[in-house]
Amino acid sequence: MANESTGRIDNVMHEARVFPPTPEFQAKASISSLEQYQQMWDEAKANPPAFWDKIAKTELHWFEPYRKTLEWNEPFAKWFVDGKTNASYNCLDRHLSTSRRDKPAIIWEGEPGDTRTLTYAELHSEVCRFANGLKKLGIQQGDVVSIYMPMTPELAIAMLACARIGAIHSVIFAGFSAEAIADRNQDASARVVLTSDGAWRRGKELSLKATVDEALKKSPTVEKCVVLKRVGNDVEMQPDRDIWWHDLIESVNDDCPAEPFDSETALFILYTSGSTGKPKGIKHTTAGYNLFAKQTFEWVFDHRDDDIYWCTADCGWITGHSYVVYGPLSAGATCLMYEGAPNFPDEGRFWNLIEKYKVTILYTAPTAIRAFIKWGDEWVDKHDISSLRLLGTVGEGINPEAWMWYHEKIGASRCPIVDTWWQTETGGIMMSPLPGAIPTKPGSCTKPLPGVIPGIFDENNEPCEKNQGGKLTITHPWPGMLRGIWGDEARYKQQYWSTVPNCYLAGDNARLDDDGYYWIMGRIDDVINVSGHRLSTIEVESALITHPNVAESAVVGRPHDIKGQAIAAFVTLRDAEPSDELKAALKLHVRKEIGALAVPDDIRFTAVLPKTRSGKIMRRLLRDIASGKESLGDMSTLEDVASLSKLQEED
Numbered sequence: 179m180a181n182e183s184t185g186r187i188d189n190v191m192h193e194a195r196v197f198p199p200t201p202e203f204q205a206k207a208s209i210s211s212l213e214q215y216q217q218m219w220d221e222a223k224a225n226p227p228a229f230w231d232k233i234a235k236t237e238l239h240w241f242e243p244y245r246k247t248l249e250w251n252e253p254f255a256k257w258f259v260d261g262k263t264n265a266s267y268n269c270l271d272r273h274l275s276t277s278r279r280d281k282p283a284i285i286w287e288g289e290p291g292d293t294r295t296l297t298y299a300e301l302h303s304e305v306c307r308f309a310n311g312l313k314k315l316g317i318q319q320g321d322v323v324s325i326y327m328p329m330t331p332e333l334a335i336a337m338l339a340c341a342r343i344g345a346i347h348s349v350i351f352a353g354f355s356a357e358a359i360a361d362r363n364q365d366a367s368a369r370v371v372l373t374s375d376g377a378w379r380r381g382k383e384l385s386l387k388a389t390v391d392e393a394l395k396k397s398p399t400v401e402k403c404v405v406l407k408r409v410g411n412d413v414e415m416q417p418d419r420d421i422w423w424h425d426l427i428e429s430v431n432d433d434c435p436a437e438p439f440d441s442e443t444a445l446f447i448l449y450t451s452g453s454t455g456k457p458k459g460i461k462h463t464t465a466g467y468n469l470f471a472k473q474t475f476e477w478v479f480d481h482r483d484d485d486i487y488w489c490t491a492d493c494g495w496i497t498g499h500s501y502v503v504y505g506p507l508s509a510g511a512t513c514l515m516y517e518g519a520p521n522f523p524d525e526g527r528f529w530n531l532i533e534k535y536k537v538t539i540l541y542t543a544p545t546a547i548r549a550f551i552k553w554g555d556e557w558v559d560k561h562d563i564s565s566l567r568l569l570g571t572v573g574e575g576i577n578p579e580a581w582m583w584y585h586e587k588i589g590a591s592r593c594p595i596v597d598t599w600w601q602t603e604t605g606g607i608m609m610s611p612l613p614g615a616i617p618t619k620p621g622s623c624t625k626p627l628p629g630v631i632p633g634i635f636d637e638n639n640e641p642c643e644k645n646q647g648g649k650l651t652i653t654h655p656w657p658g659m660l661r662g663i664w665g666d667e668a669r670y671k672q673q674y675w676s677t678v679p680n681c682y683l684a685g686d687n688a689r690l691d692d693d694g695y696y697w698i699m700g701r702i703d704d705v706i707n708v709s710g711h712r713l714s715t716i717e718v719e720s721a722l723i724t725h726p727n728v729a730e731s732a733v734v735g736r737p738h739d740i741k742g743q744a745i746a747a748f749v750t751l752r753d754a755e756p757s758d759e760l761k762a763a764l765k766l767h768v769r770k771e772i773g774a775l776a777v778p779d780d781i782r783f784t785a786v787l788p789k790t791r792s793g794k795i796m797r798r799l800l801r802d803i804a805s806g807k808e809s810l811g812d813m814s815t816l817e818d819v820a821s822l823s824k825l826q827e828e829d
C-alpha cells in the first residue's frame with residue numbers, strides 16, 4: 179500500500195474520456211497522424227542533436243553557420259556553437275523579402291478600445307528606431323534593460339530592439355511593487371528602465387512611473403529611465419535621468435542593421451513568478467531559445483498564414499516572451515495583443531475581441547477559464563466566436579471539468595485543446611498534444627514534443643512504473659533550456675541538476691498512463707502525505723470542482739498527529755452560500771469521486787484564493803495558513819495581499 183519508501187504518488191483520479199482530432203482539422207494539419215508524430219519523436223530520440231541540426235539550418239537565419247550542434251558539459255549547454263544569428267532579424271527582417279512584409283504582425287487593442295495595427299515592415303521600422311534610441315543612451319551588447327510596461331506594441335518593440343543590439347532585456351510584470359522592481363534591477367545590474375506614464379487596468383490608471391520612481395531610489399545601477407506616454411497623466415520627470423520615449427526616437431532614423439551575435443549571446447533574463455519561493459533570474463540565450471520558441475509554436479499551434487493568433491499572456495511572463503513575441507513573430511504570424519482586463523467594460527471582453535478580430539487560435543490560462551465559468555455562459559452567448567479553430571492552455575494544470583467547459587462552450591466541441599506543459603526554465607513548450615495528430619484527454623498534457631525526452635523517477639531515483647507518480651525530469655538537453663540562474667551558478671546546479679543524476683529536475687510530479695500520456699500532478703513541494711499515501715493536489719482539486727457549487731479550489735496538507743498530514747481544502751463557490759451542509763456535501767462528493775483517503779479534513783470557503791500575478795494558486799501560502807503559521811513566506815509576487823489577510827482572519 180503505502181509509498182513511504184519510494185515516494186511514489188498514488189493516482190486517484192480516473193479520467194477516461196478521449197477526444198481525437200476531427201477529420202476536418204486533421205485534413206489541414208501539417209502533422210496529421212499519430213504515426214507521423216511518433217516517427218518524428220523516435221527520430222529525435224535516437225539522436226537529438228542531429229534532429230535539431232536539421233531544423234536549425236532552415237528555420238533560423240545564420241549570418242555565419244555553426245560549427246557543432248551541441249556542446250554538453252553538464253549542466254552547461256552550448257547549442258549551435260560559434261554560429262552567428264540575431265533574434266530580432268529572425269522575427270522581422272526575414273519576412274521583409276516575402277509576402278509577409280505587409281501582413282499585420284501585431285494587431286493591438288488598448289483597454290479603452292483604441293487600436294493599432296503594425297505590419298511586419300512597420301514593426302521592423304519601429305524596432306530599428308527604438309534600437310537607435312537605446313544606442314543613443316549608450317546601451318551596448320551585454321547591458322541589461324529592465325522593462326516595466328503595459329501590454330502595448332512598444333513593449334514588444336522594446337524587447338526586439340534590445341535583441342537587435344545585443345542588450346539583455348529583463349521584463350518585469352507591470353503590476354509588481356517598487357520593491358520587486360528594485361530587487362530585479364539590483365540583481366541584474368540594469369542600466370536602463372523602460373516604463374510608461376501609466377497603464378489601464380479595469381478602467382483605472384495604474385501609475386507605473388511613480389512606482390518606478392520609488393524603485394529607482396534603490397536601484398543604484400540604473401542611469402536612465404525612458405517613459406512612454408500611454409495614459410496622459412502627469413508624471414514627474416527627473417531631468418538628468420528621465421526621458422520621454424517620443425523624444426528619444428524623434429531624431430533617429432530607422433536604419434539599424436541587426437548585428438550578428440554568437441548563438442550563446444544572452445537574450446534575456448526573466449524572473450520566475452515565485453509560486454514556490456524567492457524569484458530567480460532565469461537566463462536564456464539567442465539561437466537555441468529562438469529556434470525552440472519558433473518550432474514549438476509552429477508544431478503546437480499548427481500555424482497557418484491566415485491565422486489570427488491570440489495569446490492572452492502578458493509579456494511579463496515567459497508565455498508572453500515565447501508565444502507573444504519570439505515564437506509567433508519568427509513564424510510570421512499575426513498576433514492579437516490586448517492591453518487590459520478580461521472583465522472590462524464587462525465579462526464578455528475576450529469574446530468581443532475574438533468576434534471583432536476573427537481570432538482563430540486562443541491561448542490562455544486555467545485561471546481565466548475558471549473565471550469565465552464562474553461569470554456565466556451568457557457572456558459567451560452574446561458573441562459569435564465561430565472563427566476559433568484551436569484552443570490552448572498554460573500555467574497550471576487544467577481540471578478536467580474546466581477542460582470540458584472550454585471544449586464545449588468555447589470550442590463548440592470541435593476545436594482541439596492543446597494543454598501545454600512547460601516552464602520559464604524550459605524556454606518553450608515541452609509537452610502538448612500536436613492538435614492534428616494526438617487525441618486529447620481532459621487534464622493531460624498528452625505527449626512530449628519531438629526532441630523532448632522526459633523521465634519519471636521515485637525517491638530512490640528508480641524509474642516509476644506506469645500510473646505511479648514521481649519526479650518529472652528531462653533526460654537530454656534541448657535547445658530552449660535555461661543557461662543558468664543570473665549570477666548564481668551554485669543555485670542553478672543545486673536546484674535543477676543535483677537530484678536525479680544526469681537529468682534536469684523540473685520540480686513537478688507527473689505520471690505516465692497506459693497509453694503513454696503524461697499527467698502533471700503538481701509541484702513536488704505540494705504533495706500531500708496522508709497515512710503514507712502520497713496524493714497530488716490537482717487530483718483532489720479536480721474532484722471538488724466537479725461539484726456544481728465549486729468554482730475553484732486549492733488543497734494543501736497540514737500537520738496531523740496520526741495521519742502525518744491531513745487535507746485542507748480552500749474553496750470558492752458559485753451559485754451557493756457557505757454552510758455546514760455544503761461542507762458535508764463536498765466531503766461526501768470527494769469520497770464518491772475518488773475515495774475516503776482523499777476526503778479533506780478541513781474545508782474553508784473563501785472569496786478568493788491567493789494567486790501569483792500570473793494567476794497561479796500559491797499553495798505554499800495556503801499551507802502556512804492551514805497549519806496556523808503566523809508569518810508567511812515571500813509574498814512579493816502575490817496578486818492580492820488583502821485576500822490573504824482576510825483568509826488569516828477567517829481562521
Ligand code: ATP
Pocket residue numbers: 450451452453454455456457458495496571572573574575576597598599600601602603623684685686698700701794
Ligand atoms: P517558481 O518556479 O518561481 O515557483 P513558477 O514555477 O510558477 O515559479 P513558471 O515557470 O511560470 O513559474 O511556471 C511553470 C510551472 O507552472 C510548471 O512547473 C508547472 O508547475 C506549472 N504549469 C505550467 N503549465 C502547466 C500545465 N499545462 N499543466 C500543469 N502544470 C503546469
Ligand code: MG
Pocket residue numbers: 450601685
Ligand atoms: Mg517553477
